[in-house]
Amino acid sequence: MLVHRVALVAIALLACSFPPAFGQTNRATFPKAFDRYVLYATYDRGFAKEEAFALPETLALAKAGKPLPPGTQLVLGIWRARQLAEYFVMEKGVNWGADFPADVRTGDWHFQQFDTTRQVMRTAFAERCQSCHSSQSRDDYLFTIDRMRTYIP
Numbered sequence: 001m002l003v004h005r006v007a008l009v010a011i012a013l014l015a016c017s018f019p020p021a022f023g024q025t026n027r028a029t030f031p032k033a034f035d036r037y038v039l040y041a042t043y044d045r046g047f048a049k050e051e052a053f054a055l056p057e058t059l060a061l062a063k064a065g066k067p068l069p070p071g072t073q074l075v076l077g078i079w080r081a082r083q084l085a086e087y088f089v090m091e092k093g094v095n096w097g098a099d100f101p102a103d104v105r106t107g108d109w110h111f112q113q114f115d116t117t118r119q120v121m122r123t124a125f126a127e128r129c130q131s132c133h134s135s136q137s138r139d140d141y142l143f144t145i146d147r148m149r150t151y152i153p
């Protein structure tokens, strides 16, 4: 146990004296124009229900098969026990991918978790978001692209 604790302290000290060059950056913000966002997909995950929101212009681009430009923000509202619990946001910016090493980069998307008052919340870390969404590299790191394409206003 002592060895364990010494190792943990050593790791903590290392982390403080050598802050990682990557992985701390997160520029994703909650969209200011959220009242213009439309609900394009819902998911029932049993323990959680999810609502996916995008701007109409984002959905129009997806439908036309065009790339989503820098400035695009996507929102996933997460409900638990019939209450809105948090928001997940993805935002794309010009060359934002350069903030991360190539092996964890998710294109130019950054990921962030927000509480229901739209303030940054950090119980789910962006590395986890990125590692899961990286499986979708062929679809610009999106899981809901099919639902965007088939959305009818």
Ligand code: HEC
Residues within 6 Å of the ligand: 043, 045, 050, 052, 074, 075, 076, 088, 089, 090, 111, 112, 113, 124, 125, 126, 128, 129, 130, 132, 133, 141, 142, 143, 144, 145
């Ligand atoms: C274990 C995998 C996993 C993790 C971790 C994860 N996501 Fe997702 N995400 C998904 C899936 C799957 C969907 C599609 C909705 C569904 O099927 O429930 C999704 C959808 C989304 C969407 C809607 C746009 C899209 O990608 O199609 C946003 C925005 C999003 N996630 C943001 C986040 C953020 C922010 C985090 C971290 C705080 C995160 N996700 C963590 C799997 C994940």
